[in-house]
Amino acid sequence: MSMETSLIELRERILAANAARAPLRLRGGGSKDFYGEALAGEVLDTRGHVGIIDYEPSELVITARCGTPLAEIEATLAQHGQCLPFEPPAFGDDTTIGGAVAAGLSGPRRAYAGAARDFVLGAHLVDAQGELLRFGGQVMKNVAGFDVSRLLCGSLGVLGLIAQVSLKVLPRPREEISLRFDADIADALATFHRWRAQPLPITATAWHDGAATVRLSGSPSALHAARATLGGAPLNDADARTWWLGLRDQTYGFFRDDNQPLWRLSLPATAPIDISGGDLIEWSGALRWLRSEAPAAEIRATASQLGGTAMLWRGARAASMFHPLSPIQLELHKRLKRQFDPHGIFNRGRLSAEF
Amino acid sequence: MPLAVALPKTAAQVREVLRVCHALQMPVVARGAGTGLSGGAMPCADGLVLSLAKLNRILELDPIACTARVEPGVRNLAVSEAAAPFGLYYAPDPSSQIACSIGGNVAENSGGVHCLKYGLTVHNVLGLRGYTIEGEEIVLGGGALDTPGLDLLALAIGSEGLLVVVTEVTLRLIPKPSVAQVVMASFDDVAKAGDAVAAIIAAGIIPAGLEMMDRKATVAVEPFVQAGYDLGAEAILLAESDGTAGEVADEVAEIERVLKAAGSTGCVVSQSEAERLRFWSGRKNAFPAAGRISPDYYCMDGTIPRKHLGRMLRAIEEMEKKYALRCMNVFHAGDGNLHPLILFDAHQEGEWDRADRFGADILALCVALGGTITGEHGVGIEKIGSMCVQFTPSEREAFFAIKRAFDADGLLNPGKAIPTLHRCAEFGRMHVHDGQLPFADLPRF
Numbered sequence: 001m002s003m004e005t006s007l008i009e010l011r012e013r014i015l016a017a018n019a020a021r022a023p024l025r026l027r028g029g030g031s032k033d034f035y036g037e038a039l040a041g042e043v044l045d046t047r048g049h050v051g052i053i054d055y056e057p058s059e060l061v062i063t064a065r066c067g068t069p070l071a072e073i074e075a076t077l078a079q080h081g082q083c084l085p086f087e088p089p090a091f092g093d094d095t096t097i098g099g100a101v102a103a104g105l106s107g108p109r110r111a112y113a114g115a116a117r118d119f120v121l122g123a124h125l126v127d128a129q130g131e132l133l134r135f136g137g138q139v140m141k142n143v144a145g146f147d148v149s150r151l152l153c154g155s156l157g158v159l160g161l162i163a164q165v166s167l168k169v170l171p172r173p174r175e176e177i178s179l180r181f182d183a184d185i186a187d188a189l190a191t192f193h194r195w196r197a198q199p200l201p202i203t204a205t206a207w208h209d210g211a212a213t214v215r216l217s218g219s220p221s222a223l224h225a226a227r228a229t230l231g232g233a234p235l236n237d238a239d240a241r242t243w244w245l246g247l248r249d250q251t252y253g254f255f256r257d258d259n260q261p262l263w264r265l266s267l268p269a270t271a272p273i274d275i276s277g278g279d280l281i282e283w284s285g286a287l288r289w290l291r292s293e294a295p296a297a298e299i300r301a302t303a304s305q306l307g308g309t310a311m312l313w314r315g316a317r318a319a320s321m322f323h324p325l326s327p328i329q330l331e332l333h334k335r336l337k338r339q340f341d342p343h344g345i346f347n348r349g350r351l352s353a354e355f
Numbered sequence: 356m357p358l359a360v361a362l363p364k365t366a367a368q369v370r371e372v373l374r375v376c377h378a379l380q381m382p383v384v385a386r387g388a389g390t391g392l393s394g395g396a397m398p399c400a401d402g403l404v405l406s407l408a409k410l411n412r413i414l415e416l417d418p419i420a421c422t423a424r425v426e427p428g429v430r431n432l433a434v435s436e437a438a439a440p441f442g443l444y445y446a447p448d449p450s451s452q453i454a455c456s457i458g459g460n461v462a463e464n465s466g467g468v469h470c471l472k473y474g475l476t477v478h479n480v481l482g483l484r485g486y487t488i489e490g491e492e493i494v495l496g497g498g499a500l501d502t503p504g505l506d507l508l509a510l511a512i513g514s515e516g517l518l519v520v521v522t523e524v525t526l527r528l529i530p531k532p533s534v535a536q537v538v539m540a541s542f543d544d545v546a547k548a549g550d551a552v553a554a555i556i557a558a559g560i561i562p563a564g565l566e567m568m569d570r571k572a573t574v575a576v577e578p579f580v581q582a583g584y585d586l587g588a589e590a591i592l593l594a595e596s597d598g599t600a601g602e603v604a605d606e607v608a609e610i611e612r613v614l615k616a617a618g619s620t621g622c623v624v625s626q627s628e629a630e631r632l633r634f635w636s637g638r639k640n641a642f643p644a645a646g647r648i649s650p651d652y653y654c655m656d657g658t659i660p661r662k663h664l665g666r667m668l669r670a671i672e673e674m675e676k677k678y679a680l681r682c683m684n685v686f687h688a689g690d691g692n693l694h695p696l697i698l699f700d701a702h703q704e705g706e707w708d709r710a711d712r713f714g715a716d717i718l719a720l721c722v723a724l725g726g727t728i729t730g731e732h733g734v735g736i737e738k739i740g741s742m743c744v745q746f747t748p749s750e751r752e753a754f755f756a757i758k759r760a761f762d763a764d765g766l767l768n769p770g771k772a773i774p775t776l777h778r779c780a781e782f783g784r785m786h787v788h789d790g791q792l793p794f795a796d797l798p799r800f
Binding site for chain 1: 417418419420421441442443463464466470471474475477478487491492493494497498499500501502503504505506507509510512513514517518530531532533553554556557559560561598599600601602604605606658659660661662687689690691692725726727728729730731732733734738742745746747749750751753754756757759760761772773
């Protein structure tokens with residue numbers, strides 16, 4: 001298979017690193033340097049390997065090299081009335097599509113439209129031996145071989161360099177409206193859950209500081225009907241945009257204050273509110289942000305008990321970032337790592353201190 | 356014939372069976388309802404069949420969380436039936452949904468006619484609980500949306516029983532749309548129908564279902580189900596819209612406008628639920644109809660980029676001449692997933708062999724057009740040769756690397772889904788194309 005010059009250069013660095021057993025730190029724009037356990041090794045900058053390779057709006061697929069800026073992809077899609085439905089967060093202007101997929105994070109729409117991994121159709125991987133491996137493809141349905149492209153989404157680069165990705169895209173909603181309600185946390189959660197079980201065009205929910213906000217997306221008639229059912233006060237378009245982008249990219253004030261550790265709790269949406277101060281809630285209750293000085297072990301034990309996990313998102317790192325894996329999961333992770341990257345050159349220690 | 360069959364009733368019994376088999380180094384083939392179309396659950400002679408049919412309880416249905424926790428032997432349709440009183444349903448609806456089991460759906464990452472809008476099994480499963488071949492319990496995903504570490508849940512779904520044995524599945528339920536209507540459009544040319552599919556998508560519409568049948572298919576099913584298909588049309592499209600009443604009215608009008616602009620010779624919109632189901636009945640009965648008009652049929656499952664639908668149909672016509680066999684075409688057109696049904700008679704000398712080569716040609720063309728050899732039926736044993744067309748030796752080695760991480764001794768469903776180098780060399784010998792030796796990069800044995 002022929003390779004572009006920019007990919008050949010990356011591959012040569014990988015081969016040299018593998019031969020020298022020297023760790024590499026795969027990095028795009030670096031907007032998510034904070035995300036992971038540890039940064040180790042010499043930086044392998046992916047931003048030389050750029051460009052949208054293929055995009056035909058009627059195929060609902062975009063294929064791009066890993067170093068392509070997320071902003072370029074979003075602008076290209078917007079020109080054709082389409083979008084990345086999982087609303088990948090951009091924690092800076094330099095976010096690349098490779099980094100977005102490697103991190104696998106999703107924005108406010110995640111609980112309604114799906115996560116990053118749900119929209120990954122294919123990926124190219126360069127492994128530690130410098131082999132270019134193609135998984136998945138550019139089609140909507142593909143069950144040939146194991147679903148490695150989805151495995152790579154959220155892998156934080158520990159299995160190899162994600163050189164190229166193909167993502168499913170969707171039409172942008174014809175219209176959007178955001179409604180705000182005064183509500184305490186319990187009322188807000190109960191309301192979100194009630195709405196969840198009804199055929200309403202909801203694409204985002206949040207609660208913070210005594211107010212619940214809900215976004216509706218779809219055809220004008222669907223929005224009109226839903227608005228009549230839900231009530232609430234509409235936000236103007238600029239405020240609505242600022243609000244949801246503020247949550248997606250964490251530019252909203254709540255996320256900026258780093259005086260107290262910020263915990264990201266992934267819980268069943270219906271988990272009770274027994275961690276006090278559940279400070280900001282998204283995804284109908286499935287994502288809860290918590291500012292707390294409580295010991296990590298205590299927060300994690302509570303999250304586990306509620307059927308979820310707790311990530312130490314920002315703030316002084318007195319514990320691991322990620323919720324610990326079960327022993328069998330950890331063993332499988334180590335075995336997969338050994339198979340793809342026997343000398344541990346890719347993002348060593350980023351996903352777990354154990355590999 | 357397998358050496359033995361185990362019919363456990365509980366997850367604990369599944370674990371014990373796996374421990375014993377692991378200790379004895381005996382292959383294990385997990386099996387659900389056996390409705391699969393690629394031989395993925397075919398027993399192996401020196402192994403054990405682990406039937407999960409008796410693990411058939413719906414453990415919990417939570418109408419507030421919109422989830423169902425079920426055992427793998429629960430039938431697909433039974434989930435939606437149980438959820439119906441709460442106005443909820445389970446979206447993936449393979450044609451075999453009255454019989455196929457959730458465990459089998461997980462193994463194959465099954466789709467259905469509504470997956471363009473509502474996704475495949477992988478998009479609708481929140482969590483799995485099961486065992487490794489060593490009998491170690493493993494929990495992947497669950498009630499929460501994000502879990503730490505690598506996405507082993509996505510890896511396990513569609514792994515065709517090669518990685519873990521599943522004993523519990525947490526499914527996402529969604530609210531049933533209040534209204535659904537289907538537009539049935541006729542075309543005097545299959546390529547125009549293919550273009551109309553692209554036009555609908557380009558107009559920003561994601562129909563709940565978007566299916567195409569060619570004339571050979573409509574002629575075969577019409578006497579069987581009286582769906583009211585236009586038998587003069589070279590192809591018909593079925594486009595479904597669902598949602599609130601207003602939303603559906605808007606979308607149906609827009610679909611009709613696009614279809615007419617794309618050259619449809621006639622459009623009919625279902626006016627009642629009975630009529631909507633009647634329009635769909637022909638599509639859903641295409642496979643049995645093929646069985647009615649031909650002693651045997653061979654169902655293919657390739658996926659291609661939508662833009663190549665017309666080209667693929669023309670190529671299939673050429674192949675019909677080349678192999679002197681008929682082929683009727685039904686497609687999940689919205690996602691480019693083709694189900695050509697090659698009609699043959701196994702009692703006629705050489706017909707099965709021709710059908711087999713016809714199928715392999717279609718799949719090779721799917722790959723050449725940028726698609727895949729299987730969209731939703733899985734590789735199993737049937738398409739294992741075609742895997743060599745789609746993946747390089749290094750890519751197949753990566754699949755084996757994953758297999759080794761989960762099942763170092765290769766005991767779970769051996770011989771399925773991922774072909775060995777040797778197997779591909781064998782397939783290569785059978786499949787010399789245009790006089791060129793395929794897979795020149797493979798060592799020969």
